[in-house]
Amino acid sequence: MTGLPPKYDFRTAEPVIQEGWSSSGVYHFDPNHPGEAYLVDTPPPTVSGRIHVGHVFSYTQADVMIRYHRMRGRNVFYPFGFDDNGLPTEVFTENNRGVRARDVGRQAFIEACLGLSHEVEAQFERFWKRLGLSVDWRLRYSTIDPRSRRVSQAAFLQLHETGAAYRQEAPTLWCTSCRTGVAQAEIDDKEGVPSQFTTIPFGLDDGGELSIATTRPELLAACVAVFVNPGDDRFRHLVGSFATTPIFGARVPVLADAQADPNKGTGAVMCCTFGDVTDVGWWRNHQLPLKVVITPDGRMNSMAGQYEGLTLAQARARILDDLGAAGLVRAQRPIEHVVGVHERCGTAIEYLLAGQWFIRLLDRKDTWIEAGRRMRWHPDHMRARYESWIEGLNWDWNITRQRYYGVTFPVWYCRSCAHVVTATREMLPVDPQDTPPPVDACPGCGASEPGWHVADPDVMDTWATSSLSPQICATLAEPFGVDATTFESRFRPMSLRPNAHDIIRTWDFYTIVRSIYLTGDIPWTDVLISGHALDPAGKKISKSKLKAAEDPTAMLEQFSADAVRYWATSVRTGGDTALSEEVFRNGSRLVTKLWNAVRFASGFLEGYAPPRTTPIEHLNATDRWMLARLAETTTRATESLDLYEFAAARIEVERLFWTDLCDNYLELVKARLYEGDAPGAKYVLHHVLLAVTKLLAPYLSHVTEAVYLGAFAGVDGRDSIHVAAWPEPDPAWSDGATASIAAGNAILEVVEAVRRWKSERKLSVAAPLASIVVECPSPLDEALRVAMTDLRGVTRASAIEIRTVAAGPVTVTDIQA
RNA sequence: GGGCACGUAGCUCAGUUGGUUAGAGCGCUACCUUGACAUGGUAGAGGUCCGGGGUUCGAGUCCCUGCGUGCCCA
Structure with missing residues (x-):
């Protein structure tokens, strides 16, 4: 062991350490490694703007787990992708470059997207390196690069061949603002939208009227039926008759269906093609005619007669006016309701008929749920999100987007x-x-x-490609001589999928679906779900309103990467956490404390080579206690990490380091260290500090590397702590652990009693004492006598008398200054 | 409306299978510049573990119920 410089300055140290990792290739995957592999299917972040603290939070948690497994000797495969096509990238490019796709032409627009993506990806990569992610940057991909496009198109063809992908002219969830079909997963519920619930009369053949209530009078022209509940006595006699729509005068059947809610509105409801998902179901099940009255950009078409050309909102207002003027409003009341909106733009979702490619989901719900149950979810309750999403699915997955920039469908039509x-x-x-x-x-x-042929004009949903990340990953080792087929046969399923809980319904779900269709196998064995980073007040951080205090780069500069990593792993697995300067500072303090503790010890361990076997004959009660605590803590921390409970593991290690080691053990052994040879203390000091440094390495990856290279590498024998062996306690440390812990507690009783005595008299802890008397039952008295040098050193008492008593607690009965 | 979390010290949280006197960090009070560290150390104050009921020799922990907060889905 050699000495460390007096100060650790993260601003100069972290870049040097990171450069060392880059040049040594310490994180490189080795396809020929004989041991167990650990393959990570990292989330390719959407390239649509700045790095968000939520990214930092989630990716750091995954990195800690990956570093742990690397130190356990696993052959880590840790690639990094970027999701840089599709609607999010288009919107980003349009806003950033001030261009409109439909104005500049497809090819020019694609080039603008590509150029911007490359710039942003370079920024992202620099940031991830500064955060200290242990990525193998040779394994970098983008979901629009040729390799990914090939994988995506091949997967599409395979699903098409088996019938899992089909094309249909069908009712489709549609965004009139983005002018494209979308998938159910891309819809958000917007609550509390104000609207009018208007009751209007339909004419009956006998001259009477049947009133229905609706929030969507603009769809009146698309009405194809009126539904009532079959058990509703008020309307039973009308089932099978006809009603005539106001204004448009269309004669539509009155039909019975259990989905008509007798308690809503008048109990009779109009069915339009299409107002909502219920209308779609009725249209299908009752084989109703089709009347589409709106255009793909959200205006009324010629079917809407005099209202043609109006927007949906204008048409609603005009029709309500016209109904009112004709005396056809029977009742009206304001309501607030939930509206499904497109997550990208907030526009209310409509239902249009369009030719789209779909992937079958609905007929295999049990398969998807069962696949989810074959994986370990961390935390386990996140599986419920996955299952409830599947249970609520109403649509197959529409993968067609009427957009410009994305992976194309490899098909032509006659x-x-x-x-x-x-x-x-x-x-x-x-x-x-x-x-x-x-x-x-x-x-x-x-x-x-x-x-004779025409090319498919559309592009795929981004998720249609990013859901293939396991298949894309399988191609990443091709440059190192492992083709995708070989890779998959050796390394499928992958080990870990880490991501935040908001994309369980998209990325996790779609990836599982694709994997089952393509391989029949689950994509990964473990799923690690992270929560969200919240602002200091505990509120959601909106992407568009990032404050300076929430800028991840500024955090790294102010507090260090290690402190940021500390913050990101201070929360139970899956939990949300608020940004907190306090936690950043705690991280910084731990960094400094570790540095100082090792630096202090290294002064005594210069040239020290620990014996292979535990030198039991040199250990006193203090040493045995420290080793027993070390063994206990290492075991607990390892168990927690095996369960992906990274915060619980670190709390154990911090307690051992700060309280047991720094506050107590170091103070107890100082006398022995300064006075003489102290082989027992040196043995313990070496092992406990090396172990603590390793146990903290996944979290504080920079300072632990500096400490390791400066103080331990010579003896421990590796070029980086991150490929050093995870600590394994010598069984001898745990021999008689219960007795060792009890003896240690007896020693601490004495230490604390003396400290309390001095504190009450406002004395320095270093104040000398003439004598103390300790009463102690057997066999702890023997332990205290063996630790006499330590006790004298820490209490500064010239004389210590140990009186053996029959029973009872350890007490300090007499203290003389 | 259904589901899943969460509710413990002023604040942020930990409390494994039910088991002595419920813990930590920050903050607060008093003190200590002690031969690694003042980004430190010592000591102290501070809690009806959200309310109610139940199971048990024993409940922060298990069951029921109510309230509040957040999220997911209708």
């Missing part, structure tokens, strides 16, 4: 018969817009005239 022509595997990745299909004539109808 203009004559609409036959789907797919690309061959050798063509991938392919853009059907600028590449002809692999056949000269339509396999369906034989059409072969010039222009």
